[in-house]
Amino acid sequence: MQRELLTGNGAAAWGARLARIEYLPAFPITPQTEIIENLSQWIDGGEMDCRMVTMDSEHSMITAAGAAAVTGVRTCTATSSQGLLHGMEMLYTVAGWRAPFVLINVSRGLAAPITLEPDHNDILAARDSSCVQLHCSTCQEVVDHMLIAFRLAESEGVRLPVIVNLDGFYLSFTREVVQLPDSRTADAFLPPYPSDFSLRFRPHEPVSAGVAVLGGSTYSYFRYQAHLASLHALPQYEKICLDFADLFGRQYGPLEEYQNKDAEYVFIMIGSYATKAKQAVDSLREAGWKIGLVRPRILRPYPEAHLCKALQGKKGVAVIDQNISMGKGGILYTELRSALYGHPDAPLLASFIGGLGGRDIKEEEFFEMASVLKQASADGTPPPPRLLYTEEEMREMRALQTIAGAIPVAQGDSR
Amino acid sequence: MYRIRFHGRGGQGVKTASRILGRAFFNQGYAVQDAPRYGAERRGAPIFAYVRASRTPIYERGIIQRPDCVVVVDDTLMPVPAAAILQGCEKRTLVLLVSDLPAEQWIQRLHIQGNLICLPKAGEGRESPFLWGMACVGAVARLLGVLSREVLSDALRQELVTLDKAAAEQSSNTALDSFDEMKATQIQIKESSVAAAATYPPPHWVDMAMEQGPHTAPAIYAAATSEKLATGLWRTQRPVIDHTICNRCWWLCSTFCPEGAIHVDSKGFPQIDYAHCKGCLVCVGQCPTHAIQALAEQEASRLSGEER
Ligand code: SF4
Ligand code: SF4
Numbered sequence: 212m213q214r215e216l217l218t219g220n221g222a223a224a225w226g227a228r229l230a231r232i233e234y235l236p237a238f239p240i241t242p243q244t245e246i247i248e249n250l251s252q253w254i255d256g257g258e259m260d261c262r263m264v265t266m267d268s269e270h271s272m273i274t275a276a277g278a279a280a281v282t283g284v285r286t287c288t289a290t291s292s293q294g295l296l297h298g299m300e301m302l303y304t305v306a307g308w309r310a311p312f313v314l315i316n317v318s319r320g321l322a323a324p325i326t327l328e329p330d331h332n333d334i335l336a337a338r339d340s341s342c343v344q345l346h347c348s349t350c351q352e353v354v355d356h357m358l359i360a361f362r363l364a365e366s367e368g369v370r371l372p373v374i375v376n377l378d379g380f381y382l383s384f385t386r387e388v389v390q391l392p393d394s395r396t397a398d399a400f401l402p403p404y405p406s407d408f409s410l411r412f413r414p415h416e417p418v419s420a421g422v423a424v425l426g427g428s429t430y431s432y433f434r435y436q437a438h439l440a441s442l443h444a445l446p447q448y449e450k451i452c453l454d455f456a457d458l459f460g461r462q463y464g465p466l467e468e469y470q471n472k473d474a475e476y477v478f479i480m481i482g483s484y485a486t487k488a489k490q491a492v493d494s495l496r497e498a499g500w501k502i503g504l505v506r507p508r509i510l511r512p513y514p515e516a517h518l519c520k521a522l523q524g525k526k527g528v529a530v531i532d533q534n535i536s537m538g539k540g541g542i543l544y545t546e547l548r549s550a551l552y553g554h555p556d557a558p559l560l561a562s563f564i565g566g567l568g569g570r571d572i573k574e575e576e577f578f579e580m581a582s583v584l585k586q587a588s589a590d591g592t593p594p595p596p597r598l599l600y601t602e603e604e605m606r607e608m609r610a611l612q613t614i615a616g617a618i619p620v621a622q623g624d625s626r
Numbered sequence: 627m628y629r630i631r632f633h634g635r636g637g638q639g640v641k642t643a644s645r646i647l648g649r650a651f652f653n654q655g656y657a658v659q660d661a662p663r664y665g666a667e668r669r670g671a672p673i674f675a676y677v678r679a680s681r682t683p684i685y686e687r688g689i690i691q692r693p694d695c696v697v698v699v700d701d702t703l704m705p706v707p708a709a710a711i712l713q714g715c716e717k718r719t720l721v722l723l724v725s726d727l728p729a730e731q732w733i734q735r736l737h738i739q740g741n742l743i744c745l746p747k748a749g750e751g752r753e754s755p756f757l758w759g760m761a762c763v764g765a766v767a768r769l770l771g772v773l774s775r776e777v778l779s780d781a782l783r784q785e786l787v788t789l790d791k792a793a794a795e796q797s798s799n800t801a802l803d804s805f806d807e808m809k810a811t812q813i814q815i816k817e818s819s820v821a822a823a824a825t826y827p828p829p830h831w832v833d834m835a836m837e838q839g840p841h842t843a844p845a846i847y848a849a850a851t852s853e854k855l856a857t858g859l860w861r862t863q864r865p866v867i868d869h870t871i872c873n874r875c876w877w878l879c880s881t882f883c884p885e886g887a888i889h890v891d892s893k894g895f896p897q898i899d900y901a902h903c904k905g906c907l908v909c910v911g912q913c914p915t916h917a918i919q920a921l922a923e924q925e926a927s928r929l930s931g932e933e934r
C-alpha cells in the first residue's frame with residue numbers, strides 16, 4: 212500500500228483503474244471531467260486495458276453503460292448534476308434491467324440558478340431509481356468505495372447499478388493523503404466480473420433485456436424484486452466491508468459513528484461536510500459537551516435499523532441537510548423522522564438546511580446548532596426548520612438585487 | 627494546524643504553488659489538504675487555494691476562514707472586492723504580497739496590524755506571472771520554519787513534472803532563491819489551534835421570509851450590469867492597437883471581443899475600453915492586419931505611467 216496525495220477525482224479514477232474496468236462511456240461535465248481525463252491518459256498510455264467511448268450525452272452514456280454491463284463487461288462511468296438529470300430516464304431504465312455497473316457522481320447543485328459548487332439535490336433526485344447510493348466524505352473513502360461498489364453491484368442477489376457519490380470541489384478538487392491499495396490485494400478483493408452472471412448477449416444466444424410488460428402484475432413482480440434486491444444490498448454491503456477490512460485494515464459500514472457512544476446530542480450529515488462536523492464535535496467536547504456525529508455512508512438502501520439503534524436514547528439530533536425538497540424540507544430529516552416514528556426512545560429532532568450550492572458551514576454555526584438543539588431538548592419542543600443564512604448574507608443579497616434591478620416589491624422581513 | 631490561503635489569478639501558478647506547499651508538508655510527514663477554488667472564468671479571474679497541514683488528522687475542509695498566512699501572488703487583486711484578501715486576517719496573520727511598492731505603503735493603506743512582507747514583481751526569476759507564484763511558495767516554505775530546503779526542492783521536482791525541463795528548472799530556482807532570501811527575516815508563520823466552542827461569536831441567522839415579486843426569480847432586469855464588473859483588473863496581457871497599421875477592416879476585433887470592450891469611434895477606428903478588456907487576446911488573433919499587439923500588463927502600465 213502506497214501513501215499518495217490524491218484529489219477526490221484522482222481517487223475515483225484510481226478506484227476504477229484498480230477495479231480493472233473494461234468499458235468507460237464518457238461525457239464531460241464540471242466538476243467530474245478530471246476523472247475521465249485521468250482514466251483516458253492511462254488507457255492511452257497502455258496502463259489500463261479498457262475501451263473508452265465518448266458519447267453524445269449522459270442519456271446515451273448511461274444507456275451504453277447499462278448495455279455493456281448486461282453483456283458481461285465491467286463498466287464504470289461518471290457524471291455530475293445536470294448530467295445526472297439528463298441521464299435520469301436511462302438511469303431508472305438500466306437499473307430495471309438489473310445492470311451491475313458503477314456510476315460516479317460528483318455532486319453539484321442543480322439549476323436554476325446555475326452553479327458549479329456542491330449540494331446533494333442531484334444525487335437525491337436518483338433516490339428512487341433503485342440504484343444503490345454510497346456517500347463518501349474523504350478521498351480515502353472514495354478510492355476504497357470504488358472497489359466496494361463493484362463487489363456490491365456484482366453480488367448475486369443485488370445486481371443493481373451502484374452510485375459512488377463525492378462532493379464537487381470539497382472532495383473532487385481537494386487533495387488529501389490516501390493509502391492507495393496495491394493492485395494485487397485489490398484483485399484478491401474484487402475478482403473478475405462473474406461470468407455466469409451476465410445475460411451472455413451473443414448472436415447465437417439472443418436475449419431481450421428490459422422488455423415491455425402490460426397489465427400491472429408482471430410489472431409489480433419486477434419492480435418489487437428490484438426493491439428487495441436493494442434491501443438485500445444492505446447486509447451485503449456490511450459483509451463486503453468486513454472482507455475489505457480483513458484485506459486492507461480500514462473499517463467501513465452503513466454508518467460512521469464518531470464520538471457517538473456516550474453522546475447525548477448528535478449531528479447527522481452525509482458527504483464531505485461531515486468532516487467539518489467532526490471538527491466541531493472535537494471542539495464541543497473540549498468545552499464539555501457530550502456530542503457526536505452519525506454519518507450514513509449508504510443512503511439507498513436506507514440503513515433504518517442501524518440509525519434507530521445509533522440514535523436510541525439520545526436527547527437530541529440535529530439533521531443537517533445539504534439539500535431541500537421544495538414544499539417539504541430536508542430529505543435526510545424527513546426520512547429519519549419516518550424511521551424513528553413510533554420508537555419509544557426516539558430523540559428530539561431538529562432540522563437544519565445548510566451548505567446549498569457549496570455555501571460554507573462555519574464552525575460557529577455548528578456550535579450554534581448544538582445550542583439550539585440542547586435548548587429544544589430541554590424544552591421538549593422541536594425548533595422550526597432553520598436555513599443556515601446570516602444577516603450579512605441577506606444584506607449582500609439585497610445589494611445584488613439592487614444591481615440587478617430586482618427590487619423587492621412588497622418588502623417582507625428583510626432582516 | 628497550519629492554514630495558508632493563496633490569492634491570485636488564473637495563470638499565476640496559484641494552484642501549482644499550493645500543491646508544491648502541500649507536497650512539501652506531505653514529504654515532511656504531515657497530514658495535508660490542498661485545494662484550489664475557482665469559478666467558471668479562468669484566465670485572469672481571481673482564484674483561491676487553501677493549504678492545511680497538521681500532525682493530527684484534518685477534519686476542517688474548504689474555505690480557510692482564519693488564515694495563519696495569506697499569500698497574494700498579484701497586488702492588483704488588492705482592490706478587487708471578490709478576492710476578499712483580508713477576510714479573517716488577525717494580528718498574527720502574515721501577509722505575503724508580490725508587489726513593487728514598499729511594504730510600509732501597503733501596511734498603511736490597508737491598516738495591517740501584523741506582519742507584511744513584499745516580494746518584488748520585477749527582477750531575475752520573476753519574469754512571468756507564473757514565477758511570482760513560485761517565488762511565493764519558496765518564501766512561505768521558509769517562513770514556516772518547519773520545512774527544509776531539501777523537502778521543498780523534492781516537492782518542486784514532484785509537482786513540476788508536467789513542465790518542460792527548462793521551465794521546471796527555472797520555476798524551481800525561483801522558489802529556492804526566494805526560500806534563501808527569507809533566511810534573513812525573523813518573522814515566522816505560527817500554527818493556530820481550532821476554534822473554541824466555549825467562546826464563539828454566534829452567527830446572526832435570519833428567518834428568511836417569503837417575498838413576492840419578480841425579484842424572487844434569478845433574473846437581471848437592469849441593463850448593462852456587466853459594466854459594474856471591472857474585468858479589466860483580470861488582465862495579465864494587454865492588447866494595444868496600432869492605428870497606423872489598422873485598416874479599419876470590418877472591425878473584426880470589435881465583433882469578436884467577448885466582453886464588448888472594443889467600440890468604433892467616429893473616424894472608424896477601434897478603441898479598447900481597458901476598464902473591461904479582460905486580456906483574452908481574442909482580438910489579437912482576429913485582426914487580419916496584425917495591428918494589435920499583446921504586451922505584458924505590467925510592462926504596458928509602466929509604459930503608460932499608470933498606477934493600478
Ligand atoms: S483582449 Fe481583446 S478581445 Fe479580449 S477582452 Fe480585451 S479587447 Fe476584447
Ligand atoms: S481587426 Fe485589426 S484591422 Fe480590423 S479594425 Fe480591428 S484593429 Fe483594425
